[in-house]
Amino acid sequence: MKKMTESCIKDALAGESQAHVKYSVFGEKATKEGLPNVARLFHAASFAERVHAARHLAVLSGVGDTATNLQAARGGENFEVEEMYAAFAAVAALQGEADAAKAIDHALKAEVEHRALYDLAIAAVGAGNDLTADPIHVCSYCGHTWTGDIPDKCQICDTPSKLFHTF
Ligand SMILES: [Fe+2]
Ligand SMILES: [Fe+2]
Numbered sequence: 458m459k460k461m462t463e464s465c466i467k468d469a470l471a472g473e474s475q476a477h478v479k480y481s482v483f484g485e486k487a488t489k490e491g492l493p494n495v496a497r498l499f500h501a502a503s504f505a506e507r508v509h510a511a512r513h514l515a516v517l518s519g520v521g522d523t524a525t526n527l528q529a530a531r532g533g534e535n536f537e538v539e540e541m542y543a544a545f546a547a548v549a550a551l552q553g554e555a556d557a558a559k560a561i562d563h564a565l566k567a568e569v570e571h572r573a574l575y576d577l578a579i580a581a582v583g584a585g586n587d588l589t590a591d592p593i594h595v596c597s598y599c600g601h602t603w604t605g606d607i608p609d610k611c612q613i614c615d616t617p618s619k620l621f622h623t624f
Pocket of ligand 1: 534567568571
């Protein structure tokens with residue numbers, strides 16, 4: 458692909474990805490405010506933005522087979538842990554931005570877990586297997602991601618277990 462077009466599609470992927478998340482969160486807010494039909498509009502638009510983002514990703518040849526995708530995912534998590542969030546944490550601390558520092562710290566801890574889980578998946582798929590069927594739990598406040606027992610509260614942020622999502 459020609460460089461300028463590639464740059465445009467990368468920008469479009471980033472923008473649509475953000476809109477997907479933003480509209481989804483806006484939809485949750487509208488639901489809480491007792492506006493279910495506005496919520497429906499936000500969730501429909503969020504899904505449409507995901508369609509666009511997935512299309513741009515495909516145009517960029519950003520989807521491979523699962524072994525390739527796992528390596529890409531692992532690489533992204535590793536970058537976030539070793540460079541991006543490590544550097545962002547230092548900036549937030551330097552500037553005394555407590556809320557940002559906390560959000561960065563929670564994300565950094567979860568990315569470490571994601572990297573480890575991807576490593577398990579890379580090993581499994583490399584050996585010709587799927588991952589084990591163990592449920593994977595996520596804290597809906599901090600993103601803590603783990604397999605195994607469900608404690609009463611999140612072990613990172615104390616959020617109660619009823620707010621965990623299991624996959
Ligand atoms: Fe992650
Ligand atoms: Fe948490």
